[in-house]
Amino acid sequence: MYSGHILKREQYISGTFRLVDILTILLSSLLVSYVQFGVIQVTEKYVFFITTLCFVTLNIFNFMSVYRAWRGKAFIQELVSVTLALLVVSLIMGALVFLFRTGDEFSRLWVGSTFITAYVGMIGYRSIARVLIRYLRATGHNQKRIVVVGAGVLGKRVCSTISRETWAGVKAVALFDDEKALHGSNYRGVEVIGGVNDVAGFIESYRSRDSHERIDHVWIALPLSARDRIEYLQEKLQDTAASVYLVPDLYGFNLDSYKVDEMIGMPIMNMSASSAQGWRAILKRIEDLTIASVLLVLLSPVFAIVAYLIKSDSKGPVFFKQKRYGIDGKEILVWKFRSMSVTENGGEVKQAQRTDPRVTKIGAFIRKTSIDELPQLINVLQGTMSLVGPRPHAVAHNEFYRSKVMGYMARHKMHPGITGWAQVNGSRGETVEVRDMEERIRYDLEYIKHWSLGLDFKILFRTISTVLNTKNTY
Structure with missing residues (x-):
């Protein structure tokens, strides 16, 4: 295929995507209107709203480089670009509706459903287009x-x-x-x-x-x-x-994870960056906020029951907060259900052990089932933790192991997680020997270097079966 035509072909592709985006918005609004009202709304105010929406969408998508050439880039990057751009469009449309005080003239359900349907349509046809374009290029076209x-x-x-x-x-x-x-x-x-x-x-x-x-x-x-x-x-x-x-x-060089940047006019490369940088970090944050919010609502009855049992079992608060190292080695406070009669935040490195006398009756149960970790969903919403990441260790443990395990502090290049790659691979609970911690760190660094949204979901699903196997947790 003549390469001299590539620029024109890419312009055609970009123009086609613009046209299909407009058609997707129009068809979505008509479909939602028919499903919600039983008829297709073509009143002047709805036509004006959709026309404005198309105009704003095209300009924002163009400004945020949604219509750029995605050759050689992962589809997830294009997906994130479309998602963020459409979020900006929704904010702008919301602001316009507020400024012109036209909110009562439109059905909120219709507006929201139109946005969601259009988003699904845009992602859907882009997925199909990506497959077709990749096939054509693999067979010698558009190269x-x-x-x-x-x-x-x-x-x-x-x-x-x-x-x-x-x-x-x-x-x-x-x-x-x-x-x-x-x-x-x-x-x-x-x-x-x-x-x-x-x-x-x-x-x-x-x-x-x-x-x-x-x-x-x-x-x-x-x-x-x-x-x-x-x-x-x-x-x-x-x-x-x-x-x-x-x-x-x-x-x-060992550059599984790196980031090219610029500082005071000099090109520099971060050789210790995590794989969750830039748009990936935004995607991971969206994942955390969405899932953590849903879980907090669904698990609120569990929180109430556990709080009652803890207060009935022993004196002391329901929750307690421990000092841990977060991202970049900064100290954070991690929430937990209290499972012990005393905390272990002294200078001595003392992990919970089997038949530990400090563990209360209810504490033994919630530790075995990992229920004691659930309040860390609050940390996730605060932004000090993530759903998935290297588990945060006590400050005293960090100071002890950083001098004994190579690369120990590199695990702090990502937010600590409620669960992690090490935990679902059997490296959880007490670390009896230094080699136990070395194995855990190896898994943590693998996760940091190879993070993906798919890996997070894999870990979350495997966490369920891992929690049922409580032989190393006490």
């Missing part, structure tokens, strides 16, 4: 043509990734390297056809073959030590229409 500069280890990794991830619609057409011994060699179907000095000429000659064809990208995969060659390419390729990208020579 971006690139040349890779550097046929060393880094360049070969680039070509290998491109050949494997065909759904992204990226095709490497040539390799360049100053090592003459490599000229004429072939890697993953891509031939090394010249040196760095030949790149600009190749791009121009490629375009002269056919006015519809051109090189879209140049990916520089040279080691950072080749700075002079990189700067040469950067200057020389300014006279071409190709976009120039630098592939950092960082494959030798």
Whole structure:
């Protein structure tokens, strides 16, 4: 497929998405109107509302880059972008209704149902479109043509990734390297056809073959030590229409999780960032607020019963708060149902043990069933904890183990959780030996590096069966 047509095709795709979004809003409003009222509302005020909604949606979606090219990006990123943009649209529409005092003129149920139906429709057709576009690109259509500069280890990794991830619609057409011994060699179907000095000429000659064809990208995969060659390419390729990208020579580092940023004009990379950054952090927060709010409402009778039993069983408050380390090692107060006659927040590292005399009768039950952890839903709403994450340890435990377990404090790069990857894999309860804590930390760091919404739900479901197996909890 001619790459010279790609820009136009992407504009067509973007325009099509705009049109389908408008149609989705219109059809959603008509469908909800028919279901709610038994007739399709076409009165002047409803037409004006929908027209305004379409106008605001198109402008906000455009402003928040919903209609950008999502080539090579995960669908969840597009989903989050649409979700956030539609939330902004709903806030703006709500503000307009309030300012013009037209709230009584519209059915709130109709407005809310229209938004929800439109949202489901937008996500639904985007899912189908994503599958179709990926299929077309994987079969050779709508591809971006690139040349890779550097046929060393880094360049070969680039070509290998491109050949494997065909759904992204990226095709490497040539390799360049100053090592003459490599000229004429072939890697993953891509031939090394010249040196760095030949790149600009190749791009121009490629375009002269056919006015519809051109090189879209140049990916520089040279080691950072080749700075002079990189700067040469950067200057020389300014006279071409190709976009120039630098592939950092960082494959030798353990960078499962990282974040590129800028500070006082300098590009920097956070090499210890968690995978829940940016839009992922927003998605995780939405997950926490939604589920925690629902659980607090559903479990309110349980809270009342447990509170009564605790007060009946022993003297003292129903709840107690312990100092723990939260995200970035900051101290937080964690809520729990009181299960002991005294707390363990002294300087001595003393975890609960089997037949621990401090544990009350009711305390033994709520600890075995993990009911004592339920008040931490309050922490989740406060934003000091998450539903899923590394379990928070007592401050004294942290100070003890940080000097004995490598990477211990790295577990604080995410909010602590009510449950976690370590707990559903059997690493819960008392840590008798240092190696027990080492295993727990290994699971915590795996979670931080590989977080996803799917992993959170997997952990939440597995937590139910884990709680039923209480052999390590007392």
